[in-house]
Amino acid sequence: MIDVRNAFIMDSMMQDVTRYGTAASAGKLGRRDLAGKTGTTNDFMDAWFCGYQPGLVGIAWVGFDQPRSLGKNQTGGRVALPIWIEYMAKALKGAPEMARVAPAGIVALTTEPDPAAPGEAKAVPEFFYREFVPKEEPSPERPAIGAPAGAT
Numbered sequence: 272m273i274d275v276r277n278a279f280i281m282d283s284m285m286q287d288v289t290r291y292g293t294a295a296s297a298g299k300l301g302r303r304d305l306a307g308k309t310g311t312t313n314d315f316m317d318a319w320f321c322g323y324q325p326g327l328v329g330i331a332w333v334g335f336d337q338p339r340s341l342g343k344n345q346t347g348g349r350v351a352l353p354i355w356i357e358y359m360a361k362a363l364k365g366a367p368e369m370a371r372v373a374p375a376g377i378v379a380l381t382t383e384p385d386p387a388a389p390g391e392a393k394a395v396p397e398f399f400y401r402e403f404v405p406k407e408e409p410s411p412e413r414p415a416i417g418a419p420a421g422a423t
Contacts, residue, residue: 275374279296280398282306285323293348293398294320297356306357309347315340318347320355323368327362331355331421376401 281282283304289297293309307322318341331354338362339351373379379396399405 276376276400279371279374279377279410280400282396286371287395289322293346294322295354295357296348297322300356300360300363302363302368304370307355308383311346313347317341318345318349318351320351322352322355322359324359324363325371326393328343328360328364328383329355329358333412371392373398378404380404 285308289305289337293332294307297305304324305322307320310319316338319330319332320328331351333350378399378401381394382397384394
């Protein structure tokens with residue numbers, strides 16, 4: 272059995288895939304409780320999206336019975352994810368969103384926005400085991416984590 276904190280952090284990472292990553296187009300479903308992972312094999316032979324929300328898992332796979340390429344740039348996010356989105360739109364219709372609650376021992380910290388991120392960069396929470404919160408050297412531009420604004 273894995274630590275519930277590990278499961279929570281991994282789930283958070285999979286949610287980020289559907290919010291900011293290769294499956295961000297899942298946002299068209301208008302739900303914040305989705306998570307998953309895209310996948311593509313070498314030479315675009317197979318593509319898939321494995322996604323879920325706390326009450327339902329769905330997997331879309333695209334490929335041929337006799338292996339051959341799907342074509343250039345035919346990735347999981349491009350060819351399998353739309354199938355998954357269409358299915359989940361019907362399967363989750365009317366289903367309430369199911370928020371996750373961080374277990375004891377998890378700390379949420381807001382990170383600095385990534386200036387290299389496309390579009391408008393925004394700060395997002397990142398989760399850590401309480402005993403492994405990153406330590407930073409405080410500076411006038413960046414106070415110590417947990418310090419009040421303006422403190423160094």
